[in-house]
Amino acid sequence: MAVPTKYVLQHGATIGTLGKVAVESWKRKLFKGQRQLTTPGPEYTRTLPPRNPExxxxxxxxxxxxxxxYEGVLPPYFFxxxxxxxxxxxxxxIPYSLLNLLNGGxxxxxHEPIPAGEELIVRAHLENIDDNGRRAVVHQILEHGTKSVPHALTTHLYAVIPLPRKKGEPKPAGESKKDKExxxxxxxxxxxxxxxxxEGTALDFAKLTGDFNPIHWVPPYAKASGFPNTILHGYCTMARxxxxxxxxxxxxxxxxxVFDVKFTKPLVLPRDVAVFVDDxxxxxxxxxxxxxxxxxxxxxxxxxxxKKPAKKSAPKKKTNGHA
Structure with missing residues (x-):
């Protein structure tokens, strides 16, 4: 089933934010300087209209x-x-280029199902930044709910920003073989x-969420970024x-x-993959x-x-009771 293009009109805020990211990154190149930042950061609250049922x-x-x-509720992975x-x-x-930001997981x-047909209330803050000199991991926490169910879902988002190493600079402490496994x-x-x-899977996900980052649906852009072709959204892999x-x-x-994931390798399209689990x-x-x-x-x-079954011990040898 092809996803209707009409849904693009539902994502004005998302598409507008992608534009803000580009503008903000260019501003930082023009006006360099270290920004003062403390974590945890302030909380931002947004009230959003109900999602379109179709x-x-x-x-x-x-x-x-x-x-x-999902009658009457939103799937949690729709966030x-x-x-x-x-x-x-x-x-x-944050004192980093937002254009270099990668979705880490x-x-x-x-906590509870998110009611459909109600205004969404989203509270978000920056929790911390882990910068080890070669990459920065940005941790955000968002609380999602409605007026009737204010604490329905908590999401922890992890963005990874690779940091350039200056010429002749030694490897930062902690960069070991294990880190590269x-x-x-x-x-x-x-x-x-x-x-x-x-490729159609990624384009459909963009139509459904508004995430039109060209790396997911424009092959020349993806190739210019170092990939053989477009790559699937991490959140699409998570939801599926x-x-x-x-x-x-x-x-x-x-x-x-709880559903906790880490995006460990770009999923270049097209591809046949499988979902695996263990005990x-x-x-x-x-x-x-x-x-x-x-x-x-x-x-x-x-x-x-x-629980895993306990290992059976070897049976003891029977004796006749004589010394």
């Missing part, structure tokens, strides 16, 4: 979900559709579902994995309480067991995790 329905379906199972402006509020003063803490799909992970993702684990792993009535509720997205993982993570639900 958009919500088509988004769920595009991610592999069943819209009927990328409304966060861009709030996210920009918290990072507009996200953690969803799901690739994430892989473990050989003992269990494949639960496959996904065929194409959420639905497949929900369908193939969770029991009937079981619900996620400890870890998850992976890759092409096969032992291959590089495009996304890793873990999840928790409202059902207790299954």
């Amino acid at each position: 958009l919500v329905r088509d988004f769920i379906a595009a991610m592999g979900g069943n819209p009927a199972e 990328p559709q409304w966060i861009f402006a709030s996210s920009f509020d918290t990072i507009k003063d 996200a953690r969803m803490e799901i 690739k994430a892989i799909v473990p050989p003992d992970a269990r494949e639960i579902a496959t996904m065929h993702v194409t 994995s959420f639905e497949r684990i929900r369908r193939h792993v969770l029991a009937e009535g079981e619900k996620f309480t 400890e509720r870890n998850l992976y997205v890759g092409e096969a067991k032992g291959s590089d993982a495009f996304m890793t993570g873990s999840y928790e639900t409202d059902a207790p995790a299954k």
Whole structure:
């Protein structure tokens, strides 16, 4: 099912924020200088109109979900559709180029379902910045809810900004072989579902969320950025994995309480990938067991995790009781 282009009109705030990012980055090149910044930063609150029901329905379906199972509520992984402006509020003063910002991962803490048809209230702040000289990890926390359910969802967003190394400068402390180890799909992970993702998958996600970063849908731009072709949005991989684990792993009535992911390798399109899990509720997205993982993570639900069976000890030898 092709996603209607009409949904682009629903994302004015998101598309406008992408423009602000570009303008802000150019301003920093023209007016260099260290900005004063303290963390945690101030909280910014935005009240947003209810989401379009047709958009919500088509988004769920595009991610592999069943819209009927979300009657009256929004899926928690829909948050990328409304966060861009709030996210920009918290990072507009950080002393780094926003054009170099990469999506490193996200953690969803799901407290209650978000009611559909109500105004959204989003509270956001910059939690901290971890700068080790070679990269900065920017941690933002956003609280999502409505008037009737103010504390429905908490999202932790992690943006990674690579930092240039000056000529002749030694490697920063802490840069070790371990830091460069690739994430892989473990050989003992269990494949639960496959996904065929194409350039159209990324364009559809852009239409549904407003994230029209050209690296996801304009091949010449992606190639100029060093990729063989366009790459899939990390949040699209997250949402699709959420639905497949929900369908193939969770029991009937079981619900996620935490969904925590890290984007470990750009997913260049087109590609056939699979979702893998293990008995400890870890998850992976890759092409096969032992291959590089495009996304890793873990999840928790409202059902207790299954305990691993204890190892059986070797049976004792019987004796006849005589010395």
